[in-house]
Amino acid sequence: MRILNIQYIILGITLMLVSACSCNRRPDAKKPLVIKGLYSFGPEIKSFQECGREKEFWVTDSSAQLELKYSQMNFEKPYLPVYVEVEGVKKPSNKDGLGAEFDSTLVVYKVIKITKEIPADSCR
Template sequence: MNTYKKLFIAFFATIFLLYSCSDEKKVDEKSKPTIIKGLYSFGPEIKSFTDCIENKEYWVADSAKTLELAYNNLGFEKPYTPVYIEAECHFVKSDTSINADYDSTMVVTKLIKISKEIPEGPCSQ
């Protein structure tokens, strides 16, 4: 009977170890930074980004704490004016209570470029 207990414990320990390793790999893939280009809008109730090529809209979380500041420094009189941005980010699942209308949440880790001028191409249409 003692041998069966040891085998049982070893089996579940192995399963747990394999499961832990596979989850670690998934987290690393999700947190891998991506460079995005598109339109960002900011205001009291909305922080959104539209990927002009894929036509997807994302809720924005500014972990770098520079995107909202840079937007405000552009001096708009009205909120929600779209600007062109290039940023390094990663994507996470959106919280259903706050931003469920978005494809997912884009977490900005580094702002590369922000401009009032929207370049020619898919974003200007």
């Protein structure tokens, strides 16, 4: 009888662990991609335009490095574009709040490169 109770306890713990692990995996979760383009930052705008595309994205800086590195460039005026290579994901923007006027949001997880020198190719 005691062995049976222990088996039920072990089975219960195993099921809880398996279900807890699977909750963190969303089938719709996107893997971060390296994305290249122009980033502009100022008091009311955090925007990104991918190289070779016209669509503009609102930017959410989960890395806490993009805005910091932009600010360290000491521009005299806000909103001047810089070339960036970031690791992140694109997702639909929220319907209200900051960035609501953009269709999509770029969530930045890692800053790979940021420079004032904009490539002459498709990023102009």
